[in-house]
Amino acid sequence: MRCVIARFPFNLTTSGVLESMKGIRPEAITGESVIIGRRAYPVKQVGQVITGQDRRDFTAREVVRAMTGLGFTCHTLPQSGAPAPHGLDPVQRASAALGAPSA
Numbered sequence: 001m002r003c004v005i006a007r008f009p010f011n012l013t014t015s016g017v018l019e020s021m022k023g024i025r026p027e028a029i030t031g032e033s034v035i036i037g038r039r040a041y042p043v044k045q046v047g048q049v050i051t052g053q054d055r056r057d058f059t060a061r062e063v064v065r066a067m068t069g070l071g072f073t074c075h076t077l078p079q080s081g082a083p084a085p086h087g088l089d090p091v092q093r094a095s096a097a098l099g100a101p102s103a
Contacts, residue, residue, distance in 0.1 A: 003066040005051050006058035012050065014070045020050050032060045035073040043067070043074065 002011050018037060026041045033040045044055045047063035064074045088096065 001066070001069055003062075003069065005047060005062045005066060006053055008051070008053070010051060010066075012066060012070060014072075017046075017050055017067070017070060017072070021046065024049055029077065031077055032064055033075050033077070034064070034067045035075070040075070 001013065002009060004010070021036045021039075021041065024041070024045075026039050027045050029040060029042050032043045034043050034046055035041075036046065043060045043063040046067065047053070047058050047060075048055050051058070068074055
């Protein structure tokens, strides 16, 4: 499949991506990820390996588009730790619901 990553054209294949990522240890996932084989890789790591370009030269979206086109499954990182409504965490909301202790 022909795709453009960081303004450069690449002819990528599923088998080529699998071969390129063979033996590469996945880094910690802090954003979008792609499942290659049985491992989840950060999309920026995959983009660097398959293109040989610096990670700053392309966006995660470009790699996700290419990997999805090749049939790989891509995921976004869920927004965990998001502030609760009204700025209260679950414990604070429960305390507010129970009210102040009676004397």
